[in-house]
Amino acid sequence: MSVTIERDLVFGTGGGRDLLCNVISPDADSDKRTALVFFHGGGFLGGNKNGIDVRVSHYAERGYICVVAGYRLAGEAKFPAQIHDAKAAIRWTRANASKLNIEPERIGVVGFSAGGLLALLSASTPDNRDLEGDGGNAETSSAVAACLAYYASIDVPRPPRGNQHPLFAADAGDDTYAGARPATYATASFPPTAFFHGSADVTIPIASSERFYEKLRGLGVATEFHAVEGVPHAFDRHEELGEACAHFGDLFLDRHVVNPRTYPPFQAGER
Numbered sequence: 001m002s003v004t005i006e007r008d009l010v011f012g013t014g015g016g017r018d019l020l021c022n023v024i025s026p027d028a029d030s031d032k033r034t035a036l037v038f039f040h041g042g043g044f045l046g047g048n049k050n051g052i053d054v055r056v057s058h059y060a061e062r063g064y065i066c067v068v069a070g071y072r073l074a075g076e077a078k079f080p081a082q083i084h085d086a087k088a089a090i091r092w093t094r095a096n097a098s099k100l101n102i103e104p105e106r107i108g109v110v111g112f113s114a115g116g117l118l119a120l121l122s123a124s125t126p127d128n129r130d131l132e133g134d135g136g137n138a139e140t141s142s143a144v145a146a147c148l149a150y151y152a153s154i155d156v157p158r159p160p161r162g163n164q165h166p167l168f169a170a171d172a173g174d175d176t177y178a179g180a181r182p183a184t185y186a187t188a189s190f191p192p193t194a195f196f197h198g199s200a201d202v203t204i205p206i207a208s209s210e211r212f213y214e215k216l217r218g219l220g221v222a223t224e225f226h227a228v229e230g231v232p233h234a235f236d237r238h239e240e241l242g243e244a245c246a247h248f249g250d251l252f253l254d255r256h257v258v259n260p261r262t263y264p265p266f267q268a269g270e271r
Contacts, residue, residue: 012088012135030063041113058246084133108146116152198231
């Protein structure tokens with residue numbers, strides 16, 4: 001299926017400037033009526049919304065309306081500016097549900113690396129006043145129906161004394177670091193979440209995603225984990241792996257959001 005890309009749409013404001021997104025849509029009509037809001041990676045110091053067109057298009061080709069949101073990097077503003085921008089993108093998507101031809105309750109988030117943190121943090125803090133910001137559509141909910149986290153920067157460790165994490169101001173305290181960790185807010189109401197991580201990732205070791213996956217399982221959250229053997233960070237930039245992840249991501253979203261269903265338990269004697 002071919003797709004159309006609309007670039008540089010204003011979805012909100014942050015730090016006194018417009019925040020921009022791209023919308024990648026399937027050219028053919030889709031009965032999914034579901035939007036995915038994407039957040040790029042780059043360690044909060046680089047990356048941009050135009051750099052993940054191919055990865056996002058895998059989902060648009062499967063019938064999703066894909067909103068690729070830019071957000072302020074750490075060189076421009078420190079946390080919580082980034083989650084404020086992420087939530088503004090979610091609220092804009094819901095406020096424009098009719099124009100986008102989606103159901104307002106069928107909005108998921110997808111994040112890569114640093115963007116994975118924003119996706120998980122958005123999923124864990126629906127309508128949290130401390131993290132909503134004032135980027136626009138204040139009357140609209142920021143809740144999401146599902147989350148896909150690709151090799152996410154989950155733990156946000158505090159560096160040794162004398163060093164500084166690029167996401168935070170130099171005087172940031174323990175409470176600020178904790179406020180950026182999805183685990184701080186995770187409860188049984190966490191939306192269905194799927195993880196994708198390479199076993200050979202040395203940038204963000206796979207163990208961080210494994211720990212959070214196990215935490216969600218312990219809470220009874222619908223969650224699944226895809227460990228891809230022998231591949232490094234950002235492995236889905238390779239076409240065949242990006243396609244494979246999108247296939248499983250689509251199946252996960254379809255059975256939890258688009259067409260919710262369960263499967264009967266295995267019965268003795270079945271094959």
